[in-house]
Amino acid sequence: xxxxxxxxxxxxxxxxxxxxxxxxxxxxxxxxxxxxxxxxxxxxxxxxxxxxxxxxxxxxxxxxxxxxxxxxxxxxxxxxxxxxxxxxxxxxxxxxxxxxxxxxxxxxxxxxxxxxxxxxxxxxxxxxxxxxxxxxxxxxxxxxxxxxxxxxxxxxxxxxxxxxxxxxxxxxxxxxxxxxxxxxxxxxxxxxxxxxxxxxxxxxxxxxxxxxxxxxxxxxxxxxxxxxxxxxxxxxxxxxxxxxxxxxxxxxxxxxxxxxxxxxxxxxxxxxxxxxxxxxxxxxxxxxxxxxxxxxxxxxxxxxxxxxxxxxxxxxxxxxxxxxxxxxx
Amino acid sequence: xxxxxxxxxxxxxxxxxxxxxxxxxxxxxxxxxxxxxxxxxxxxxxxxxxxxxxxxxxxxxxxxxxxxxxxxxxxxxxxxxxxxxxxxxxxxxxxxxxxxxxxxxxxxxxxxxxxxxxxxxxxxxxxxxxxxxxxxxxxxxxxxxxxxxxxxxxxxxxxxxxxxxxxxxxxxxxxxxxxxxxxxxxxxxxxxxxxxxxxxxxxxxxxxxxxxxxxxxxxxxxxxxxxxxxxxxxxxxxxxxxxxxxxxxxxxxxxxxxxxxxxxxxxxxxxxxxxxxxxxxxxxxxxxxxxxxxxxxxxxxxxxxxxxxxxxxxxxxxxxxxxxxxxxxxxxxxxxxxxxxxxxxxxxxxxxxxxxxxxxxxxxxxxxxxxxxxxxxxxxxxxxxxxxxxxxxxxxxxxxxxxxxxxxxxxxxxxxxxxxxxxxxxxxxxxxxxxxxxxxxxxxxxx
Numbered sequence: 001x002x003x004x005x006x007x008x009x010x011x012x013x014x015x016x017x018x019x020x021x022x023x024x025x026x027x028x029x030x031x032x033x034x035x036x037x038x039x040x041x042x043x044x045x046x047x048x049x050x051x052x053x054x055x056x057x058x059x060x061x062x063x064x065x066x067x068x069x070x071x072x073x074x075x076x077x078x079x080x081x082x083x084x085x086x087x088x089x090x091x092x093x094x095x096x097x098x099x100x101x102x103x104x105x106x107x108x109x110x111x112x113x114x115x116x117x118x119x120x121x122x123x124x125x126x127x128x129x130x131x132x133x134x135x136x137x138x139x140x141x142x143x144x145x146x147x148x149x150x151x152x153x154x155x156x157x158x159x160x161x162x163x164x165x166x167x168x169x170x171x172x173x174x175x176x177x178x179x180x181x182x183x184x185x186x187x188x189x190x191x192x193x194x195x196x197x198x199x200x201x202x203x204x205x206x207x208x209x210x211x212x213x214x215x216x217x218x219x220x221x222x223x224x225x226x227x228x229x230x231x232x233x234x235x236x237x238x239x240x241x242x243x244x245x246x247x248x249x250x251x252x253x254x255x256x257x258x259x260x261x262x263x264x265x266x267x268x269x270x271x272x273x274x275x276x277x278x279x280x281x282x283x284x285x286x287x288x289x290x291x292x293x294x295x296x297x298x299x300x301x302x303x304x305x306x307x308x309x310x311x312x313x314x315x316x317x318x319x320x321x322x323x324x325x326x327x328x329x
Numbered sequence: 330x331x332x333x334x335x336x337x338x339x340x341x342x343x344x345x346x347x348x349x350x351x352x353x354x355x356x357x358x359x360x361x362x363x364x365x366x367x368x369x370x371x372x373x374x375x376x377x378x379x380x381x382x383x384x385x386x387x388x389x390x391x392x393x394x395x396x397x398x399x400x401x402x403x404x405x406x407x408x409x410x411x412x413x414x415x416x417x418x419x420x421x422x423x424x425x426x427x428x429x430x431x432x433x434x435x436x437x438x439x440x441x442x443x444x445x446x447x448x449x450x451x452x453x454x455x456x457x458x459x460x461x462x463x464x465x466x467x468x469x470x471x472x473x474x475x476x477x478x479x480x481x482x483x484x485x486x487x488x489x490x491x492x493x494x495x496x497x498x499x500x501x502x503x504x505x506x507x508x509x510x511x512x513x514x515x516x517x518x519x520x521x522x523x524x525x526x527x528x529x530x531x532x533x534x535x536x537x538x539x540x541x542x543x544x545x546x547x548x549x550x551x552x553x554x555x556x557x558x559x560x561x562x563x564x565x566x567x568x569x570x571x572x573x574x575x576x577x578x579x580x581x582x583x584x585x586x587x588x589x590x591x592x593x594x595x596x597x598x599x600x601x602x603x604x605x606x607x608x609x610x611x612x613x614x615x616x617x618x619x620x621x622x623x624x625x626x627x628x629x630x631x632x633x634x635x636x637x638x639x640x641x642x643x644x645x646x647x648x649x650x651x652x653x654x655x656x657x658x659x660x661x662x663x664x665x666x667x668x669x670x671x672x673x674x675x676x677x678x679x680x681x682x683x684x685x686x687x688x689x690x691x692x693x694x695x696x697x698x699x700x701x702x703x704x705x706x707x708x709x710x711x712x713x714x715x716x717x718x719x720x721x722x723x724x725x726x727x728x729x730x731x732x733x734x735x736x737x738x739x740x741x742x743x744x745x746x747x748x749x750x751x752x753x754x755x756x757x758x759x760x761x762x763x764x765x766x767x768x769x770x771x772x773x774x775x776x
Contacts, residue, residue, distance in 0.1 A: 067583030074553020112744035170747035245751035
């Protein structure tokens, strides 16, 4: 590990560096989306890329999400590897048909004879005091679709490497970016050997209970574990990193040790990824569990106005409340 | 749509065909069009101008008024442009009348050898034969469904034969004639209708994308592909097929926007077959579909979709326009779906018999036969040989479909991902074990 390859980067900048690296490595990699060029994206994730790679590779598109994804599919069929930006989570739905009906299914439709290496970047989740449609967590609407892969990094290093791997993937990858963590800095080692894209990571080891989370909630869970430690409870935190596929083996190993599991995500709990994890872990770890798998997440309500989001979003206290409930069994 | 209005439209169209030849003389003389020598680029240019200029003004004006008092005012206004015609029925490019009379056109001309003409005729006959065979196979239970192209042979063969080998096609699910032109094995088209796959052919073998069932989506794929062609510096063109119904889809409008903004080398080929299942084109658009192109900033033209020569000439010009870096072009092939939407549809519930009958007289194949015969371009031996070839094609398609194997059960889990997926692996293994449990018990019972 050479020291000069380690830099401390905000998460957004780590993605930027990763895109830059991918574009340098492979001339077929394109970046496209609304305002990604001259402006560098509304979160500046693509800042400077158009200046260095030109308008032909960093494409400011018309304001039409279905058009962005639909043309990205055509470009992929021509041999390109488009990295598409959907400006905000709540803006992806005009493209939902293209993603679900075409992007996800075309490989199967062709019996494997075409590949769709398209990455769709979606800044997601709340916590930034935004207006409606700017704070949603729609990942379950994509994990439910065969043909898509769905990932979300929680820190700068994963953001960098998972973007490299998503672009290298021959399958379409929905890459959810935890927008409220864009400015969180962490070390990125650009010469490291990354773990596989769909492998979960133990973000903190513990013995009493497992917290499983991804994206923005990993930090919340780490803070909760820190607070719990002060109360004498040892929590393990699993950073899932990938929601399709999910690395159930890693969760299972953790739960067989801790015997308790709480799943945390911002997305509504009902029919969310926590439900899937609870069902599968209950099946896998039935005789190890000391408590039912509990879930912490959003309510079955539209994402609330910004003045209410602090109460709506799962925070440290709500996570610890469920931890206490699980430990009480 | 009433019978009367249909008849009126037909009359308008018939006269427009003749008008085409009449207009030819004046325009050609006036513009000194170099169409004949270099049809491609210049033809497209003029086409763009004409398409933009001629019909746009009167239509936009009459659009609001025409409902109440359409006839007199507009007719008077258009008197200069020859015979009276309805504003929403602009003239279409025609080179061969239903009677087999050859017309000329100032912007879209074509010079074909006898052999080429016979080739187009052969393509249409064989495509119709294949299509009829597939319809029969559906009736016999060999196919679950069939979407017949009956009546649209000229639109598909004319446009399909305009393509170069390196051009790329993005079809809907009815482009059997275009598939034929691309050299796709007809049996390949039947797989999805039989239910053994969802397409399955390699699009890159014949530059013919898989059939798209959710209509309109493919217009964007074509546009993206064309953007890639331009980035590669290649001079190929891309063609997107869709119908009058799909023209209402947002994806088609977005494809128009993207292709225009990026100057993508794509031709939008709309087969307006008058019916989107049960809904007439009036339910899709208030203006003739080709005129939509103008609002997006590229040329559009309406062609007689039952005239294979006109479809070939216009598509060639549109492809040349796209190749020359001038961006997209919209071709509206005005045709008619003679059959049902699919074998599951019952058109008697929504359209009158005499409408179909009126289109029968404009049959795309018959007019070419008349022309070939009257000009002495094909003899009886040719037609007899073609009849025999047609029978053979039917037989071979029948044979292929009847021997087409069902897919292996485990194919459910194949090709979902290119790089694999843990959940798919897990479910495949579980299902295989479940299926194997039946084999074990069967085995035990035998013993």
